[in-house]
Amino acid sequence: MEFNPNSTFLYLVAAFVILFVLAQSVFFLVRAWRRGKQLGLSTAKLRKTVIATAVFTIAPALSFLVGVITLAKFLGIPLPWIRLSVIGAITYELPAATSTANALGISLSELITDPKVYSAIAWVMTLGIMPSIILTPILMKKIQGGVVKLKSKDSKWGDIFMTSLFLGMISAFLGMVFADIRSGPAGLIPIFVLLASALTMAVCGLLIKKCNMKWLETYAMTISMVVGMVCAAVITPLIG
Amino acid sequence: MSDYMKKTDRYGKFWIWTAAFVIAMVPIAVCLYYNAWPSASAVLKGLLGVAPIFWTVGAIEVITYTPMLGTGGTYLAFVTGNLTSLKAPAALTAMENAQVKQGTEEGEVISTIAIATSSIVTTLVLAVGVFVLALISPVLNHPTLKPAFDNILPALFGGLGVVYVSKNWKLSIAPLVFMVILFVAVPSLASSVGVLVPVGILVALGAGRVMYKKGWV
Known part of the structure; x- marks a missing residue:
């Protein structure tokens, strides 16, 4: 069978995997929605969550599409399409492909035509990501049990504990933005982007509170993110 | 534990193993269909380049994100991926807007709805995008847009940071100062930021515990 990384067979495999993920997402969405209603959450609140998240997702999803384009240059479209729709992230897939290509001594500058190279890359991508999938069901009960225990023992500390988790994660990513600060003007770009996004969010927060613009709540995160991205596109040619 | 939570765990396990x-x-399908099994050494060598760091980050992510995203959200997010760049911020923002807390069932529901919606939209954007790739590829790959996509993390965490830091500024000071100093001192750590998330959490927890005991928070 002649191999082609853009073959109909591979597209069919991709379509199957993607339908599976869609089914899982719809299943959990419907269940959570029903439970939300039972718990007394209003339809308006649930609908707002869906709309706000959907709008918020578009810009990052487009960046994943850029990831598909990057990988498609040597892997064809179906495999990157699968990987970035399911479990993957470009920060993982690209190093996985590069590492395998280096091990095999081949270049990733053109479309792969050797099925063995292709399947080796597919295996490395798959095996590299498996622990997070397998560990989730194994560790779930322990972790969630711990959270419940913590909350019931001392609910105030439980709240501080949860907030600290979020803040720890956010701090790590905010701190990362300053990593290139000493590497010259270009290193300042992410900091300006961060500030632009933060400032926009602060303005949105004021408008929501002081001017009672409740509707803005739904889009404030998206607006801040897009302003940050536009800021990056504008200042990079000036600074970089 | 409510019946809903018990069933969520059971369904979650079924879906994630599937x-x-x-x-x-x-x-396996690629290998069988094209009769192209790679040599074990090629896969092992390739894996050696990424597995040590990605397996570590994977294990850390399960432990740190599970309490944040809740049971249903975690089962879904670990299958659909892009946790830090999308799913976790989406869930956090949704819970913040809906004024519900993680660890409660309302928080669980909102987090699950946000992660499911985000997964569906991502899948649809990618599916549509793939079919019109020839059309949109020149636009998305345009040099003007490159910095915008390269800076998606600061653009995302800037806004998210303001929301969380302004609400919990006392708890934020220690982890923020620690992380900024750490990254300025050792810039190469940026490539392994996933490993540093639990470090940030430990700093936040340590400082939080002290402030809690002293009655500052």
Whole structure:
């Protein structure tokens, strides 16, 4: 069978995997929605969550599409399409492909035509990501049990504990933005982007509170993110 | 634990094990259909370049994100991926807007709805995008847009940071100062930021515990 990384067979495999993920997402969405209603959450609140998240997702999803384009240059479209729709992230897939290509001594500058190279890359991508999938069901009960225990023992500390988790994660990513600060003007770009996004969010927060613009709540995160991205596109040619 | 939570765990386990099987079937299908099994040494050598760091980050992510995303959200997010760049911020923002807390069932519901919606939209954007790739590829790959996509993390965490830091500024000071100093001192750590998330959490927890005991928070 002649191999082609853009073959109909591979597209069919991709379509199957993607339908599976869609089914899982719809299943959990419907269940959570029903439970939300039972718990007394209003339809308006649930609908707002869906709309706000959907709008918020578009810009990052487009960046994943850029990831598909990057990988498609040597892997064809179906495999990157699968990987970035399911479990993957470009920060993982690209190093996985590069590492395998280096091990095999081949270049990733053109479309792969050797099925063995292709399947080796597919295996490395798959095996590299498996622990997070397998560990989730194994560790779930322990972790969630711990959270419940913590909350019931001392609910105030439980709240501080949860907030600290979020803040720890956010701090790590905010701190990362300053990593290139000493590497010259270009290193300042992410900091300006961060500030632009933060400032926009602060303005949105004021408008929501002081001017009672409740509707803005739904889009404030998206607006801040897009302003940050536009800021990056504008200042990079000036600074970089 | 409510009946809903028990069932969420059971369904979640079923879906995630099925997902593991489906995902593993991709390389197996390629090998069988094209009769192209790679040599074990090629796969091992390739894996050696990424597995030490990605397996570590994977394990850390499960432990740190599970309490944040809740049971249903975690089962879904670990199958659909892009945790830090999308799913976790989406869930956090949704819970903040809906004024519900993680660890409660309301928080669980909102987090699950946000992660499911985000997964569906991502899948649809990618599916549509793939079919019109020839059309949109020049636009998305345009040099003007490159910095915008390269800076998606600061653009995302800037806004998210303001929301969380302004609400919990006392708890934020220690982890923020620690992380900024750490990254300025050792810039190369940026590539392994996933490993540093639990470090940030430990700093936040340590400082939080002290402030709690002293009655500052």
